[in-house]
Amino acid sequence: MKDVRVGICGLGTVGGGTFSVLSRNASLIAGRAGCSIRIGRVASRRQNESIELGDIPFSQDIFDVVNDPDIDIVVELIGGYDVARELVMAAIANGKHVVTANKALIAVHGNEIFEAAEAKGVIVAFEAGVAGGIPVIKALREGLVANRIDWLAGIINGTGNFILTEMRAGREFADVLKEAQALGYAEADPTFDVEGIDAAHKLTILASTGFGVPLQFERAYTEGISKVTPYDIEHAELLGYRIKHLGIARRREDGIELRVHPTLVPKDLLIAQVDGVLNAVLVDGDAVGQTMYYGAGAGAEATASAVIADVVDVARTVSHGSAQKVPYLGFEPGAMEELPVLPVEEIHSAYYLRVHAEDHPGVLAKISSVLSEHGINIESVVQKESELDNGKIPVIMLTHTVQERQMNQAIADLEALDDIDGPVVRIRAENFS
């Protein structure tokens, strides 16, 4: 059984973690993999002072790794789109297997990358791109292979989950975001995390892996958490719900729903209890029912754990000289379906609504009748008489499930009422039953 040689591109947080874990647990990993995994070359624009390379060749040009004939597996940990894409395509062209933690790359360029890899007969693995160290891609592609996956929902951005968790104590979004930045959980430019773009990258990959549809990141609906207020968090709690920033994908006959947005979930559901920077993915399969996968969604060694799991999967195959590949997205290319992503107006959801209304006896009747005209039933309603302000009171409602298009029309009609002040606050709600 031959050694398998890995070339690491990028020595940042995840690259450093991968190097450390591969070194520290080398003999344990070899005992599991059935072959030795050797780091054959490392390349990074910057040296990482905390890494002892020993006699492992190092270069600043990452393309040295893909051009090294001794490297079997290229591990892409540089992040970003353009150079990463070029690097991965070059590795494939050179007949090398690829392991990447780059969710943006896979979500945006995955279809092209997998086509090239299929043609060359090489593996491209990306477990570390989704939910960090949690082996959820493996669960979807292999563990749940018997199931028609009907939907999945995940807390797949730790920064956002940390912020929403802290806001439950009454703190404002901007205040907690600053703390998250100070703690290193959030980037200086937090857009990717708090606006749901990072989560949409991951959701795109989860949906394709679960449903067998091409990656369609550009059609995902994305709504961030920057407009969530402690007031709404508190009132959702009073109604028995917790607000989580969820990525939700649902398979329907006419297409798939692919959406990231703040969501009310019943407080007693397990996924509602996942707090802080932790991640969890809930998956519904027709045979197994609901399963959930929970753990660290980021961090040097947690992400390295997933990178190395992919490396070992490849190594187990390579060392047997086998051409076996679990299909990139869990389905053989010929078995993929060209289901479109549905516009968000087509989804069905329950809704939390909050309006500022005139405090007079007929106002609730007016609001209910507008909703009723659009076929929307109210499940519960709270009028906050105690918060009378300038003749207006907050009215908070939880509706039954309707199509988003109906809700949009109802909200437009509500906002046109003289009795309503300012925009209607609307947060979607799911009970996953």
Added chain:
Amino acid sequence: MKDVRVGICGLGTVGGGTFSVLSRNASLIAGRAGCSIRIGRVASRRQNESIELGDIPFSQDIFDVVNDPDIDIVVELIGGYDVARELVMAAIANGKHVVTANKALIAVHGNEIFEAAEAKGVIVAFEAGVAGGIPVIKALREGLVANRIDWLAGIINGTGNFILTEMRAGREFADVLKEAQALGYAEADPTFDVEGIDAAHKLTILASTGFGVPLQFERAYTEGISKVTPYDIEHAELLGYRIKHLGIARRREDGIELRVHPTLVPKDLLIAQVDGVLNAVLVDGDAVGQTMYYGAGAGAEATASAVIADVVDVARTVSHGSAQKVPYLGFEPGAMEELPVLPVEEIHSAYYLRVHAEDHPGVLAKISSVLSEHGINIESVVQKESELDNGKIPVIMLTHTVQERQMNQAIADLEALDDIDGPVVRIRAENFS
């Protein structure tokens, strides 16, 4: 790519579920597996009237399946030890791969079975044996392959978890057990479930898979839930804990802990929130930290989901003509360690203690001083003056972590006090931090 032919032995609950899901999702599974999975033969002592066999050959002699030259994979779903062992050994001898849901068989005869399978170069897979449809064996053997697993803990018997969940409403064990039997969750003879034997089978497999040690079921410590009272459940809750029937395995330098017993866990931990018949396994790895896997631990189609996942893993390999095998217990035979299972006296744990003590001023001082003599610190204590009965009151204590041997001695000394009535109630506590 050739078809892969499966022979199903046993058409009970899981056999029927496997047949149904393989039939219903045949094209979806083929699209994922890259080959067709055909049911080539079915054998069962009894016909299952709900199954439409069509033109699939059926026999009452299960050994017809292992002797059918057209069968690639034997799926053993008959349960039990002796005949199942004979069947699996015969299948291996005939060069067939084996998929089983039989935890008892693997926990008790696994070492022998894997040795025979290794010699023949065939795969023996058993995902369905542990935690039903949850792909936790795959997570341990593959997804967490980079990690030194330090410990794992699981709610791995749904019947027991259902009973403890219902007892939180104040109901007695015997009463809930009857309901569980009426609902079909518990067998007429509930010993395997409520005395922790079934959980110990599964824990044995989890521990070996996580740690790379031989299966040592016969040395597992097993304590059931039949002595847990609503009173202790209620008082554990008051102290901030929930009582769960956990299987706990811990890797230490001198050996492994392997134990199933009622356990207090902090109420706000995710695993404490897993209620009813559901299962969850919490795993601690040195790189990834804690991950948890949650879902249905039993049921026809949930278990079938895991059986078929194993079948597809084998089929993907077989259809490529590869000899690749993920090692049976996650480690290559040469990489296994002969670590012994430690006697339960060697474990370290915190403890919930309840004693009936004389209601006089010095009694708590006496109890504390006995504990203190054995190096045991009390974290919290509740004296129930309101429950004065015959001059005695309940005293409930939560201790810091000590070795079980010390606790045994302390309990013997406590029971020897004149001030103490009857045996000391002792339940172990873990915080998993």
